[in-house]
Amino acid sequence: MADWQMLSDRIRHVEPSATLAVDSKAKAMKASGIDVIGFGAGEPNFPTPDYVVDAAAQACRDPKNHRYTPTAGLPELRRAIADKTLRDSGYAVAPEQVVVTNGGKQAVYESMQILLDPDDEVIIPAPYWTTYPQAVRLAGGVPVTVFAGADRGFEPDIDQIEAARTPRTKAIIVNSPSNPTGAVWSERTITEIGRWALDHHIWVISDEIYEHLHYDGVDTTYIGAGVPELRNQLLVLNGVAKTYAMTGWRVGWMIAPEPVAKAAAKLQGHLTSNVSNVSQRAAIAAVGGNLDAVVAMLRAFDRRRAAIVDALNAIDGVVCPTPKGAFYAFADVRALLGRALGPNGSNAETSAQLAELLLDEAHIAAVPGEAFGAPGYLRFSYALADDQLDFGMHRFAAWAGAAR
Numbered sequence: 001m002a003d004w005q006m007l008s009d010r011i012r013h014v015e016p017s018a019t020l021a022v023d024s025k026a027k028a029m030k031a032s033g034i035d036v037i038g039f040g041a042g043e044p045n046f047p048t049p050d051y052v053v054d055a056a057a058q059a060c061r062d063p064k065n066h067r068y069t070p071t072a073g074l075p076e077l078r079r080a081i082a083d084k085t086l087r088d089s090g091y092a093v094a095p096e097q098v099v100v101t102n103g104g105k106q107a108v109y110e111s112m113q114i115l116l117d118p119d120d121e122v123i124i125p126a127p128y129w130t131t132y133p134q135a136v137r138l139a140g141g142v143p144v145t146v147f148a149g150a151d152r153g154f155e156p157d158i159d160q161i162e163a164a165r166t167p168r169t170k171a172i173i174v175n176s177p178s179n180p181t182g183a184v185w186s187e188r189t190i191t192e193i194g195r196w197a198l199d200h201h202i203w204v205i206s207d208e209i210y211e212h213l214h215y216d217g218v219d220t221t222y223i224g225a226g227v228p229e230l231r232n233q234l235l236v237l238n239g240v241a242k243t244y245a246m247t248g249w250r251v252g253w254m255i256a257p258e259p260v261a262k263a264a265a266k267l268q269g270h271l272t273s274n275v276s277n278v279s280q281r282a283a284i285a286a287v288g289g290n291l292d293a294v295v296a297m298l299r300a301f302d303r304r305r306a307a308i309v310d311a312l313n314a315i316d317g318v319v320c321p322t323p324k325g326a327f328y329a330f331a332d333v334r335a336l337l338g339r340a341l342g343p344n345g346s347n348a349e350t351s352a353q354l355a356e357l358l359l360d361e362a363h364i365a366a367v368p369g370e371a372f373g374a375p376g377y378l379r380f381s382y383a384l385a386d387d388q389l390d391f392g393m394h395r396f397a398a399w400a401g402a403a404r
Contacts, residue, residue, distance in 0.1 A: 073100025182323020194227030
């Protein structure tokens, strides 16, 4: 067998997805008969709405959907996404600016591939979604992180961002509502970033996958609406996965200036060709429909948000601010490190070790903060069923206090 060192430097220096790794291990443990409570994956536990499933079932029986589609996506879906953008984001885009991708993650990957040359830098506010820096590295770029902690509501400061800028800065990533923190950045911060990017001719990559998941009267600010002049250097990434409980359907998209969209389609033509025809038909029904199903899911997420924040803060050594968006609680667990934990008196020196102990001993899956550029934290998804959430939190509390 060939030595692994014969692989490319590119792939050897990229870390695997921490969220998928935790989820895979948890599922393997479940398959072996272990009762694991999964707070790891950002996946709504709701079924995809019936009207979306019905559209897919009908599409399956139409032979025209058994064929390739245009690489950039079905014209009907590209038009529906443009209409949805006007409805939700408040500004007009042309269907020709839309490229339909195999999930939002492919849109992230393609953004970096078409924008970056070797050693170009991308500013990534931290805590960040685990794939951002890896996608930058896969394109030969350099991720430059700017950390904002709980004391700032996990919201970056424009002075921090400016301090990170160099002549090699090519782009900045905006993700609000945020994975992993659930932070919803203020209109002021979003607008300041947009105007800063304009002043310095820097691309903005705005990941808006959690746009409809926000609470307590806080709204998502769309940078393309707030700073209209920015649209010629703005890439908006989105998808149906989180809003419509469609993680497995694999439909995302990029909205970009038309020359950039054409470049993305060219890359995709060599990468994966088109997205599944049936999934695209389902996505047309999703983005073209109303948001009633989303509102119902949001009520459940809001209830679970309150439950998990209360439960985490009741554990000695855990501090968890209340998130304003998405479906993640980002808990500070630094006071648990170095402490005897569990019935065996186990000790964790890092949050990565703590996450491993939680899974192995308490059978609770959470993602360590190291994956998000924030050591000392754990991310808990509250997109699971209410009873599982309650049971998992009771199990965590019992395990954390068992040594005492």
